[in-house]
Every structure is written in C-alpha cells, then in structure tokens.
Amino acid sequence: xxxxxxKGMGILIVTLMALVYEAxxxxxxxxxxxxxxxxxxxxxxxRSVRWEYLWRFLPWMVMGVLVGVxxxxxxxxxxxxxxxAAIILLSxxxxxxxxRYDKSKVPDQMWFAGTMGFAAGFTTMIGNLxxxxxxxxxxxxxxxKVEFIGTAAWLFFFINLFKxxxxxxxxxxxxxxxxxxxxxxxxxxxxxxxxxxxVVDKFKENQFRKFILLMTAIGAVVMLIR
Numbered sequence: 001x002x003x004x005x006x007k008g009m010g011i012l013i014v015t016l017m018a019l020v021y022e023a024x025x026x027x028x029x030x031x032x033x034x035x036x037x038x039x040x041x042x043x044x045x046x047r048s049v050r051w052e053y054l055w056r057f058l059p060w061m062v063m064g065v066l067v068g069v070x071x072x073x074x075x076x077x078x079x080x081x082x083x084x085a086a087i088i089l090l091s092x093x094x095x096x097x098x099x100r101y102d103k104s105k106v107p108d109q110m111w112f113a114g115t116m117g118f119a120a121g122f123t124t125m126i127g128n129l130x131x132x133x134x135x136x137x138x139x140x141x142x143x144x145k146v147e148f149i150g151t152a153a154w155l156f157f158f159i160n161l162f163k164x165x166x167x168x169x170x171x172x173x174x175x176x177x178x179x180x181x182x183x184x185x186x187x188x189x190x191x192x193x194x195x196x197x198x199v200v201d202k203f204k205e206n207q208f209r210k211f212i213l214l215m216t217a218i219g220a221v222v223m224l225i226r
Contacts, residue, residue, distance in 0.1 A: 003037040004196025005149045015219035023081035028173025032182045035160045041153035048150030057117045064121020069166045084127040085223035091132035092217045
C-alpha cells in the first residue's frame with residue numbers, strides 16, 4: 001500500500017519489522033520485499049517519471065548508502081536499534097513539521113538536493129527510512145502527484161538494487177532463511193499494492209498520515225526502551 005502512494009505507511013512497516021525481528025536483521029528481511037513492490041510500482045507508473053529529478057538525486061543517495069554501509073557494518077545490535085529508533089523519531093518529527101511548512105519556501109538548489117539525497121541514502125541503508133528526506137526533495141521540485149510517485153518508485157528501485165549486494169556479502173542480513181520469510185510474506189505485497197491503488201484517492205490523506213505517524217512514534221519509543 002505504501003508503494004501505491006499511501007505516504008507514511010512505509011515508516012510504520014519498518015518500525016513493526018524492527019520490533020518483531022532484530023533491528024539490523026529486519027533491514028535485510030525487508031529489502032527483497034521492497035524490491036518486489038518497487039518492480040510492481042515501476043511497471044504501473046512507467047509513463048510517469050521525471051528522469052532529470054531522479055538523476056539529480058540518485059548520486060547523492062549512493063554516497064549516503066556507502067557511508068551507511070561503513071557505519072552500520074560492525075555496529076552492535078543495541079546501538080543499531082537505538083540509532084534506527086532515533087532516525088524513525090526524527091523522520092516522524094520532519095513529517096509532522098512538513099505538514100505546517102510553507103512549501104513555496106523550500107529551496108530548489110543543488111546543495112539542498114545533495115543534503116536531502118545524502119540523508120536519504122544513509123537512512124535507507126541503516127533502516128530503509130529514506131521516505132521523509134526523499135519526499136521533501138520531490139515536493140520541493142513541485143512536480144505533479146502521479147509523477148512524484150512514479151519518479152520515487154524508479155528511484156527506490158535503483159537504490160534498493162544497489163543496496164542488495166551489501167546486505168548479502170557485507171552485512172550478511174540476507175540468506176536462505178530470510179528469503180524464506182520473504183516468500184511467505186510475498187502475497188501481501190501484491191494484495192497491498194492493488195488495495196492501495198483503490199483507496200489512495202478515497203480518503204482524507206492528511207488524517208490518515210497523522211494516525212500512521214502517531215503509531216510509528218509510539219513504536220519507535222518502544223524500540224528505545226526495550
């Protein structure tokens with residue numbers, strides 16, 4: 001449902017997975033599911049892409065991913081979990097603040113794309129948590145909603161594929177056991193995406209997003225104190 005365009009759900013999924021599994025392990029379990037959803041999204045939104053914005057943002061994300069690989073590789077689980085929870089809470093604060101911010105004042109310069117791109121790359125490696133930063137960049141670009149969703153879909157398809165080898169060989173968070181978990185969850189990806197398409201324009205998104213962010217914040221606090 002998140003990949004279909006329901007903003008805010010992605011961060012809740014990350015939080016729930018980290019609560020059920022170890023924080024670092026959850027990033028590897030979730031990645032193949034995200035890639036599967038990315039494939040569905042890029043096929044569906046293949047005609048709604050603004051490539052110039054994608055190429056402007058992607059190199060900075062790659063740099064952030066590489067730093068995230070280095071920082072997270074040997075980080076103890078307790079520190080990884082607390083860092084992930086802190087990023088989740090920061091993302092929730094950014095999303096709440098964004099609701100009240102005057103979008104016309106958001107800068108559209110290279111330094112802004114670089115800052116948001118690097119932050120998105122680092123947080124997507126540490127916890128699949130790039131949404132808050134990438135959303136700000138695309139909203140600052142002022143592109144239409146469908147092109148926003150389509151461009152973001154292609155962006156995350158590329159970046160999640162880029163992350164895959166690091167999860168397999170560097171962090172070793174993807175193996176046959178985690179892939180079996182993914183296989184059992186796979187039907188939900190297809191069902192959720194098509195349900196998301198049906199409901200994305202049929203409810204008050206603002207209220208729904210606030211509810212999701214509130215639940216996410218509670219989950220992040222639970223992660224910090226467990």
